[in-house]
Structure formats: C-alpha cells, structure tokens
Amino acid sequence: MTSGEFKKLRKFLKLSQKEMAEALGLKRRMIQYYEKGERDxxxxxxxxxxxxxxxxxxxxxxxxxxxxxxxxxxxxxxxxL
Incomplete structure (x- = not known):
C-alpha cells in the first residue's frame, strides 16, 4: 500500500486522521507519517x-x-482447538 492509497482509503472511509488512528490502534502522528510516506x-x-x-x-x-x-x-x- 502506498502513502497515497492509504490517504485515499482514509478519505473514502470519511475518517479524520485522529479517527483513523483510533480505529487502527495507532497514534495520530503515525497516520501523518504513513500519509506522507516518510518519517524524519x-x-x-x-x-x-x-x-x-x-x-x-x-x-x-x-x-x-x-x-x-x-x-x-x-x-x-x-x-x-
């Protein structure tokens, strides 16, 4: 999955970065990194x-x-099992 695809999916789901982070169990900052495709x-x-x-x-x-x-x-x- 590319950073662009990740952002498109979030927008398709009509989620804010904060909501996406909560849904995935991540911090909002990680969502920003994934959408940008880079960190530091x-x-x-x-x-x-x-x-x-x-x-x-x-x-x-x-x-x-x-x-x-x-x-x-x-x-x-x-x-x-």
Whole structure:
C-alpha cells in the first residue's frame, strides 16, 4: 500500500486522521507519517499488519474476536482447538 492509497482509503472511509488512528490502534502522528510516506526525512513503508487492518476497516470490520473453529478427530468427534 502506498502513502497515497492509504490517504485515499482514509478519505473514502470519511475518517479524520485522529479517527483513523483510533480505529487502527495507532497514534495520530503515525497516520501523518504513513500519509506522507516518510518519517524524519527517511522513507517509511506501511507495515503489512496496518495494510490488513485497513482492509478490515474497508470491509466494515471494527472489532474482531477470534473464536477457534472446531475440528474433527479421526473418529469423527469434535475437538476444540
């Protein structure tokens, strides 16, 4: 994800930088760095975890709780993970 794509996504979601930071669990300053594509004059890549979180936001996911799926034993009974 490029810095331009990141900013376009935030605007598409109609979120302020502060709201985007809260939704991603980041500081507002990091949102500014990601949108600029640099930090302290050095290029800054957007981490894959942030990209995936952006995808989740764009898909309508605001919170996530993992529930382990059940799997079957060789004998056919369910096992909890």
């Amino acid at each position: 004059g050095e290029p800054l890549d957007i981490p894959k975890a942030v990209e995936l979180a952006c995808y989740a936001l764009s898909s309508g996911v605001r919170e996530f709780t993992f529930v382990a799926p059940k799997r079957m034993s060789k004998k056919g009974s369910e096992l909890a």
